[in-house]
Amino acid sequence: MTRRRRTRGRSDGTTGPERTSARPIELYYWPTIQGRGEFIRLALEEAAADYVDVARTKGGMRAMMGFLEGDEAGALPFAAPFVRIGDAIVSQTANVLAVLAPRLGLVPDDDAARAEAGQVQLTIADVVAEAHDAHHPVGGGLYYEDQKKEAKRRAASFVKERIPRYLGWLEDVLARNAASGGRWLVGRELTYVDLSAFQLVEGLRYAFPNAMAQAERKLPRLIALRDRVAKRPRIAAYLASERRLPFNEQGIFRHYPELDAPARRRAARARPAAKAKR
Numbered sequence: 001m002t003r004r005r006r007t008r009g010r011s012d013g014t015t016g017p018e019r020t021s022a023r024p025i026e027l028y029y030w031p032t033i034q035g036r037g038e039f040i041r042l043a044l045e046e047a048a049a050d051y052v053d054v055a056r057t058k059g060g061m062r063a064m065m066g067f068l069e070g071d072e073a074g075a076l077p078f079a080a081p082f083v084r085i086g087d088a089i090v091s092q093t094a095n096v097l098a099v100l101a102p103r104l105g106l107v108p109d110d111d112a113a114r115a116e117a118g119q120v121q122l123t124i125a126d127v128v129a130e131a132h133d134a135h136h137p138v139g140g141g142l143y144y145e146d147q148k149k150e151a152k153r154r155a156a157s158f159v160k161e162r163i164p165r166y167l168g169w170l171e172d173v174l175a176r177n178a179a180s181g182g183r184w185l186v187g188r189e190l191t192y193v194d195l196s197a198f199q200l201v202e203g204l205r206y207a208f209p210n211a212m213a214q215a216e217r218k219l220p221r222l223i224a225l226r227d228r229v230a231k232r233p234r235i236a237a238y239l240a241s242e243r244r245l246p247f248n249e250q251g252i253f254r255h256y257p258e259l260d261a262p263a264r265r266r267a268a269r270a271r272p273a274a275k276a277k278r
């Protein structure tokens, strides 16, 4: 599954790509999950970037491991995802996006907006880490089955307190962004952090459908942003393609029903009043 397209500017953006490289951008990420790689994929897809999803190609896993094991020149990534742009190896999802976005035309051309986008992306990284820890609170190297009790406690506070707090914050960021009329998180047009907010909502909906059904009632702007992103032609085409893997229980967002909030019971129908005795 490779993606080779020429990098183009945004159709509706205020900024175009800053620089394109003759070589396609190489994305390195585990080939069977959306995971953190998906935040990068969405940006590459929205920009119709010329990229290769290396680990999904023949021999690609070996190539990825070569970087992780230090057999390649350049910066040593701690973990996937990472990208190769020209000769530069760039890792850490939020950092990758900050480096790619100007090239892809997915962030405005001013320092304040770029810093704000960075802080929104890093906050999304925080909630993604907490979503992971909800099912793996004791250790990432242990099976879920070996930490189910702890996961239940951890997930209870995640769904009750942390999801509303993080998503409520994104809702506030939208409400305060008068430049876009509350449509986008940073600046006047779509940026890479809007794509990541979309992915965050999708992942949380998959993992915690009951908790999200409740939380979303207080998140009209964020859900409208999610819908707006889903309808963008390149994103819609990507989501319908085989390049978009389904969520699964190996990724970050996992659906274990026992970790979700309880389903809201429908209000019991009012019983017909007992007939009055005559």
Ligand SMILES: N[C@@H](CCC(=O)N[C@@H](CS)C(=O)NCC(=O)O)C(=O)O
Residues within 6 Å of the ligand: 035, 036, 037, 078, 079, 080, 081, 091, 092, 093, 094, 125
């Ligand atoms: N903070 C890093 C986290 C990277 C990360 O944890 N990657 C996972 C997959 S999503 C991994 O491969 N971890 C292996 C490890 O930590 O050894 C980022 O945001 O990119």
